[in-house]
Amino acid sequence: MAKDAVGYALTALNRLAGSGLVDRMGMRRLMERMAYSLTKSGFRVITTTARAFQSSGKLGKAERLKAPGVTRELFDLNITDEQQMIRDSVQSFAEEVLRPRSEPADAEARTSDETRAAALELGLNFFAVPESLGGAATERSPVTTMLVAEDLAHGDMGQAVAILAPMSVANALTRWGNADQQSRYLPAFAEDQPPAASLAVAEPHVLFDPQQLRTTASKSGDQWVLDGEKALVPLAAEAELFLVAAQTPDGPGVFIVEGGTEGLTTSENPPMGVRAGGMRPLQLDSVQVPESNRLSAEDFDYREFVDLGTLAWCSLAVGTGQAVLDYVIPYVNEREAFGEPISHRQSVAFMVANIAMELESMRILTWRAVSRAEKGLPFHRETHLARTLVKDKAMQIGTDGVQLLGGHGYTHEYPVERWYRDMRAMGVMFGGLHL
Amino acid sequence: MNLEIPNKIKPLINNAHQVALSVFRPISRKYDRAEHEYPKELDTLSSVLDGMNEGDPDSGAGAAQTGKGRGKEDDGSVKNGANMTTCLGSLELAYGDVALLLSMPRQGLGNAAIAAVANDEQLERFGDKWAAMAITEPGTGSDSAAIRTTARDEGDHYVLNGEKIYVTSGARADCIVVWATLDPKMGRNAIKSFVVEWGTEGMELARLEKKLGIRASDTAAITFNECKVPKDNLLGDPEINPEKGFAGVMETFDNTRPLVACFALGCARASLERTQELLEESIEYDYDKPVDNASAVEAELYRMEAELEASYWLTVKSAWMADNRQPNSKEASICKAKSARVGNWITLRCVELAGSIGYNEDELLEKWSRDSKILDIFEGTQQIQQLIIARRLLGKSSKELK
Ligand SMILES: Cc1cc2nc3c(=O)[nH]c(=O)nc-3n(C[C@H](O)[C@H](O)[C@H](O)COP(=O)(O)OP(=O)(O)OC[C@H]3O[C@@H](n4cnc5c(N)ncnc54)[C@H](O)[C@@H]3O)c2cc1C
Numbered sequence: 001m002a003k004d005a006v007g008y009a010l011t012a013l014n015r016l017a018g019s020g021l022v023d024r025m026g027m028r029r030l031m032e033r034m035a036y037s038l039t040k041s042g043f044r045v046i047t048t049t050a051r052a053f054q055s056s057g058k059l060g061k062a063e064r065l066k067a068p069g070v071t072r073e074l075f076d077l078n079i080t081d082e083q084q085m086i087r088d089s090v091q092s093f094a095e096e097v098l099r100p101r102s103e104p105a106d107a108e109a110r111t112s113d114e115t116r117a118a119a120l121e122l123g124l125n126f127f128a129v130p131e132s133l134g135g136a137a138t139e140r141s142p143v144t145t146m147l148v149a150e151d152l153a154h155g156d157m158g159q160a161v162a163i164l165a166p167m168s169v170a171n172a173l174t175r176w177g178n179a180d181q182q183s184r185y186l187p188a189f190a191e192d193q194p195p196a197a198s199l200a201v202a203e204p205h206v207l208f209d210p211q212q213l214r215t216t217a218s219k220s221g222d223q224w225v226l227d228g229e230k231a232l233v234p235l236a237a238e239a240e241l242f243l244v245a246a247q248t249p250d251g252p253g254v255f256i257v258e259g260g261t262e263g264l265t266t267s268e269n270p271p272m273g274v275r276a277g278g279m280r281p282l283q284l285d286s287v288q289v290p291e292s293n294r295l296s297a298e299d300f301d302y303r304e305f306v307d308l309g310t311l312a313w314c315s316l317a318v319g320t321g322q323a324v325l326d327y328v329i330p331y332v333n334e335r336e337a338f339g340e341p342i343s344h345r346q347s348v349a350f351m352v353a354n355i356a357m358e359l360e361s362m363r364i365l366t367w368r369a370v371s372r373a374e375k376g377l378p379f380h381r382e383t384h385l386a387r388t389l390v391k392d393k394a395m396q397i398g399t400d401g402v403q404l405l406g407g408h409g410y411t412h413e414y415p416v417e418r419w420y421r422d423m424r425a426m427g428v429m430f431g432g433l434h435l
Numbered sequence: 436m437n438l439e440i441p442n443k444i445k446p447l448i449n450n451a452h453q454v455a456l457s458v459f460r461p462i463s464r465k466y467d468r469a470e471h472e473y474p475k476e477l478d479t480l481s482s483v484l485d486g487m488n489e490g491d492p493d494s495g496a497g498a499a500q501t502g503k504g505r506g507k508e509d510d511g512s513v514k515n516g517a518n519m520t521t522c523l524g525s526l527e528l529a530y531g532d533v534a535l536l537l538s539m540p541r542q543g544l545g546n547a548a549i550a551a552v553a554n555d556e557q558l559e560r561f562g563d564k565w566a567a568m569a570i571t572e573p574g575t576g577s578d579s580a581a582i583r584t585t586a587r588d589e590g591d592h593y594v595l596n597g598e599k600i601y602v603t604s605g606a607r608a609d610c611i612v613v614w615a616t617l618d619p620k621m622g623r624n625a626i627k628s629f630v631v632e633w634g635t636e637g638m639e640l641a642r643l644e645k646k647l648g649i650r651a652s653d654t655a656a657i658t659f660n661e662c663k664v665p666k667d668n669l670l671g672d673p674e675i676n677p678e679k680g681f682a683g684v685m686e687t688f689d690n691t692r693p694l695v696a697c698f699a700l701g702c703a704r705a706s707l708e709r710t711q712e713l714l715e716e717s718i719e720y721d722y723d724k725p726v727d728n729a730s731a732v733e734a735e736l737y738r739m740e741a742e743l744e745a746s747y748w749l750t751v752k753s754a755w756m757a758d759n760r761q762p763n764s765k766e767a768s769i770c771k772a773k774s775a776r777v778g779n780w781i782t783l784r785c786v787e788l789a790g791s792i793g794y795n796e797d798e799l800l801e802k803w804s805r806d807s808k809i810l811d812i813f814e815g816t817q818q819i820q821q822l823i824i825a826r827r828l829l830g831k832s833s834k835e836l837k
Contacts, residue, residue, distance in 0.1 A: 072437040074515045075755055079436055143436050209728050325828075333829055341835075349825035349836050350818075356828055357769050361745035368438040368748055375437075382744075384722035389741035427727075 044267045044283060049260030050240035051195065056133065056187050059179040062297055063130040065140040067376045077367075083144050090148050093122055094155025102156035105276035106418055111162035119163040124148060125189045128170035133182060134190035137174065142308065142435040145171065146315040146370045149435070150363075153319025154326075157422040158276025160316055161433065165234040165277070168312065168434035169197035172243055172254075175434075176305065178297045181256060185241065195240035200230035200282050201306060201431020210245065210252070210306045210430045215284060217246040217253060217294075224248075224255060224294060226287040232425075234432050236266040236280035243295070244284065245302070245431060252302045256293040263287040273421030279432070305434065307383040308373065312433035314366040314386050317394040317426045321359040324401040324419050328352060332404055351400050358393040365389055370435060391427040398423030438748065441515050444523055451524040454480065455531025455701075460799075463532045466651035467802050471643050473607065474538055474651055481540045516758040518690065522697045522750060529701025533806045534651035536698065543604050544568040544691055544814075545612035548628060551687045552671045561630055567608035569599035569657060576601075577819050579614070580623035584659060586615035591666055593629060595659040598641070603813075605655025606640050609633060613659070617675060625675045630668040637662030648805030689764050690757060692771035692814055696750040699778030699810040700743065706785040706803045707739055713789050713798075732788060739781045746774040765827045772820035775811035782807040 079087070097118050105111050127144060129135025145167070152160035170189040173182055188195055201210055208231075215228025226246050233242070240259040245252055257264060263285040271279050295305075332343040332352060342348045369382035401416040402409035409416045440448070458480050466474050528536040536542075545566025553561065575581040584597025595615055605611060610632040617625040631638055641656040666673075711720065718733050726734045750770040756763035782804040786793035793800040811817050826836050 072513075073443075074437065074441050074513050075439060075519065075751060076437045076513045077752060077755065078513065207728050209725055211723065329828060343825075343829045343831065344835055344837075346818075346822075346825075346836070349829060349831070350821045352828055353772075353821040353824040356824060357773050360749055360766075360769055361742075361773060364438075364748040364752060365741065365745050367436065368744075371436050371438045375439075377439075381722045384726075384737070385741040385744050388726045388737045389745055392738070 044265035045237065047236065047242075047259040047261075047264050047266055047282075048196070048238050048240055050258035051188070053184050053188060053241075053258065055180060055184040057183055058133060058187075059183045062177060062179045063132060063174065063182055064299070065130065065137055065174060067374060068139045068141070079143075079147065083147060086144060087147055087151055089122060090151040091154070093119065094152050094160075098152065098155030098159045101159065102276070102415065102418065103412065105156065105159050107275075109270050109275040110278055111159045111276045115159060116162065120194070124163070124167050125170060125194055128167045128174060129186050129190045130174055130182075133186045135170075135186070136190075140175075140374055140376075142311070142370050142374045143367075145435045146311065146366065149312055149315035149433075150319035150322070153316040154323045156276065157316050157320045157419075157425070158274045160319070161234050161274055161277030161279070164312065164433050165199070165239070166194055166197040168199055168309070168432075169241055169243055171308075172199065172295075172305065172434040173256075175308075176254070176295045176297055176300045178295075180292060181295070185256065196235045196238045197241040197243075198234045198236060198239040199243045199245075199309065199431045199434055200233040200236075201245045201309065202231045202233075202429065204229055204231040204281065208428075208430065211303075213245055213247040213252050215244070215246040217248045217255060219249070219291075220288070222291045223288045224291060226255060226257070226284040226289065228284050230282040230284070231269075232271060232279040232429060232432060233266070233282040234277045234279050236282050237278060242282065243434075244282070245306075246284075248294075254295040254300075254302065254305060255289055256295070257284075257287060257289055261287055261289065272424060273418065274425045275421075277432075303380055304373075306430060307369075307380055308435045309431045309433050310383055310387050310429075311366060311370050311373065312435045313426055313429045314362065314390045315370070315435070316433075317390050317423060318359065318363045318366055320419055320422055321355070321362060321394060321397045324397050324416065325352070325355050325359055327415065328355070328401055328404045335405075348404065351404060355397050355400055358396060362386075362390045362393050373435070394423045394426045440523065440751070444515065444520050447520055448523050448527055451527035452530065454484075455527050455529075459528065459531030459535045463535070463651075463799055463802070464796065466535065468650075470645060470650040471653055474535055477535065477539055481542075484539075514758045515755065518693070518754040518757040519751065522693050522754040525694055526697040526701040526704075526747075529698040530705045531701075532651065533698050533702050533810070534649035536701075537603055537649060537652035538607065540607075541565040543608055545608065545610070545630075547691050547694075548612045548670065548687045549630070551690060552628075556667070557630070557670065561610065564609040564632075565604070565607070566630065567602050567604045567611045567655075569602045569605065569611045570614045571601045572598060573600055577816060580626065582614055582616060582626065583619065584613065584615040585619060586617055586627065586629060586664070586669075588617065589663075593664045593666065593669065595629065595631065595637070595662040595664055598656065598658045600656045601644065601813075602655045602657055603652055605657050606643060606653055611638075611657065612670065615659075621675055624677050627673065628670045629664050630670065631659070631662065631664050635662055635664065647808060648802065649809050688814065689767045692767040692820075693750050693753045693757070695810055695814045696746065696753075696770040696774035699774040699807060700747050700750060702803050702807045702810070703739075703743055703774075703778035703781040706782040706800055706807075707736070707743060709798070709800060710785040710788055710793075711736060713792065735784065735788065739784065742777040743781060746770065746777045749773055765824055768815070768820040768823040771814065772817055772824065775807075775820075776817055779804075779807045779811050 101115055126136040127141055130137050173186055202208055203214055217224045217226050242257045244255050244257050264287050265283045266280045269281050332348050333341050335342050365386040369379050369386045372379040372382055398420040402420050405414055405416050408414055462476055543566050545568040549561050549566055570579050572582055586593040586595050610630050613629050613631050614626055637660045639658045641658050644654040726737050753763045753766035753770045756766055786800050786804045789800055792798055
């Protein structure tokens with residue numbers, strides 16, 4: 001029998017009662033800042049109200065970071081000393097903070113405030129904000145961001161997403177924003193309490209293609225009116241700032257939408273993995289934003305905007321793949337069956353060899369695409385190929401990781417089942433992040 | 436970080452590409468049909484190539500050019516040297532025809548061994564010769580430590596006895612680098628390599644194989660019967676040294692495996708490009724649609740291209756490591772295993788995608804799909820590469836992980 005109106009109401013009430021979101025926000029904040037409505041699609045909450053972003057008026061024209069000064073002619077896989085220093089600190093953060101917190105963060109579907117505060121200490125946001133706006137960025141650095149993503153995901157992909165999403169918005173504004181957008185929104189990212197922020201590209205329908213958006217933006221006077229639904233938006237409940245992709249009369253565009261804008265709501269629909277990233281649906285119901293909130297600088301390239309997100313996900317998958325490899329090696333050496341370590345059997349050992357081979361394949365294609373992006377060379381083909389390969393291999397590594405641990409791998413006692421769930425994200429994610 | 440091929444190598448790549456298109460392709464089918472006939476066109480070509488190599492010794496395209504930058508000072512700067520150029524040059528030639536590339540005079544795998552371990556005097560004597568490599572025997576291939584060919588020490592010379600099979604260019608080369616054991620009881624450390632020149636008494640050509648593919652390349656069986664080889668023809672350390680005997684001879688493979696990977700890449704690229712041409716009218720191929728939104732054939736082409744591209748950069752990486760004197764055994768095996776299996780998959784799938792057109796001799800697709808199979812077998816099979824990779828990752832000996 002189909003569900004009727006009463007059924008829907010009961011379902012919605014049930015969800016509300018069991019919702020971690022409501023508990024976490026607390027009743028007071030709920031009264032003050034949230035409203036909910038009972039609808040067919042369950043209960044929705046208004047997004048977190050944004051602080052007052054005020055233009056610093058600092059910029060006469062948009063900042064654009066240049067490609068790194070030392071352009072090398074020779075093929076070279078070495079990274080710079082500075083990149084190595086950043087990697088060292090990100091790696092120890094990932095190992096000491098993210099990895100131990102990965103299980104509870106997954107269970108709570110949230111990256112804790114303490115973890116996010118600790119991540120701020122790494123100063124990653126500074127690399128996304130130009131010097132003139134209070135940050136430390138002097139040149140374009142997708143390669144560094146890629147390495148950071150890889151290393152964070154080695155600790156935990158979910159928490160990595162929560163940490164990277166705001167930085168991604170800053171990266172995107174630095175790369176694509178006009179002078180006014182940059183001076184209004186970017187300085188906050190270099191402050192002590194930077195806003196949570198996120199990108200919304202994916203949509204909840206099968207065979208989603210980021211070039212064929214169903215969320216629409218239409219012009220009404222000097223406002224853009226956005227309608228539609230986004231899926232898997234990181235930090236959707238807490239973000240103060242969103243970059244939302246929507247179809248305009250002249251093709252796909254991206255709009256700056258502040259949290260708390262009327263008609264902008266989120267709901268609960270917990271994903272299979274990457275849960276600590278706080279990814280939720282984002283509904284846009286006649287959301288109005290000023291004309292000036294569209295990323296429309298002359299050099300805006302929607303394809304590159306999407307590609308830089310895809311490459312961030314590839315980097316995460318590489319990091320998690322490395323985590324699987326590093327985990328299974330000691331495990332298969334220590335675990336014994338039939339009187340010897342299981343690693344003495346070829347079907348076990350070769351699975352490990354294949355993980356290493358395909359992980360290297362994933363990494364080298366990702367590095368290639370990102371290094372081209374950093375140089376200002378075309379990188380769409382390279383991104384397409386990287387995604388095509390990475391999504392398949394990442395999932396193979398995820399599933400082999402569980403297989404190598406047998407029944408133990410299937411339980412929450414071990415991290416491989418989480419990596420299995422996380423790796424599936426690579427095949428469905430568009431947007432959310434930006435190198 | 437920079438993942439681009441440097442401009443200084445591009446002229447060499449282009450030259451090799453021209454050779455592939457203008458010299459190899461036109462005679463590709465001819466020598467696939469005329470198995471065991473010597474492709475005389477290669478003589479002219481190899482003198483042209485010699486000219487090119489002399490002009491710039493760093494940018495040769497043959498196996499003899501590999502090695503760890505012998506004799507050059509390491510000033511700590513990044514190098515894109517002989518390993519990379521040789522790889523990329525070979526890839527282009529393989530794009531023309533793998534079998535003809537393997538038949539190129541003086542570019543044999545034996546030349547790579549000589550380049551890697553010969554002393555100055557030996558380089559002087561053998562540097563200009565075409566050298567084939569003979570490890571495999573009827574009783575053993577993958578397990579190269581189990582070879583049975585013996586070398587008896589008789590004062591001023593060694594006496595070789597045994598049978599070698601599957602020697603690439605064995606009949607055409609000037610000399611053969613033969614693996615033999617000084618003492619079968621001493622195990623792998625007693626295995627040494629000897630340069631044996633054709634014409635040496637006791638060395639005989641037993642037969643040439645008829646094969647599935649790479650038919651233009653001849654594959655010889657050679658017997659050694661009380662064959663006297665001068666003492667000075669032993670490559671490397673004549674002592675049985677338990678510390679680093681076998682590891683030493685195996686090191687050559689770190690340089691030659693990326694080369695074989697390049698053969699696979701060239702052959703697969705040829706197939707993929709031709710298939711894309713044939714399918715042009717039937718596909719929309721602009722990297723725009725996510726792979727799952729593309730048609731089945733487009734998705735397959737995207738996957739092939741992605742796999743090929745990954746294999747390519749892994750191979751460039753391992754050559755780059757060799758140029759920069761970084762230990763690269765694992766990476767050399769990774770790129771060989773990956774490129775060879777991807778290459779074989781691509782070439783076979785391309786025949787299938789081209790349908791009946793791909794399955795007959797009007798097109799080279801069917802030939803490439805036969806040629807590609809050997810690349811996942813010689814210089815260490817897929818499984819042997821996986822063993823090498825797995826042992827390194829897991830820290831296992833060959834006794835523990837067999
Ligand atoms: C056209 C051609 C050219 C060649 N050129 C040369 C040359 O120039 N010089 C030369 O010395 N040799 C050459 N070879 C020989 C080639 O290197 C060997 O055929 C190859 O190393 C495999 O050895 P094998 O044929 O004895 O197979 P085997 O060693 O008998 O292997 C058979 C199968 O068992 C698998 N296998 C073996 N051991 C293991 C293990 N421990 N774990 C898992 N699987 C295993 C192998 O992967 C393979 O699939 C050539 C061969 C051909 C066909």
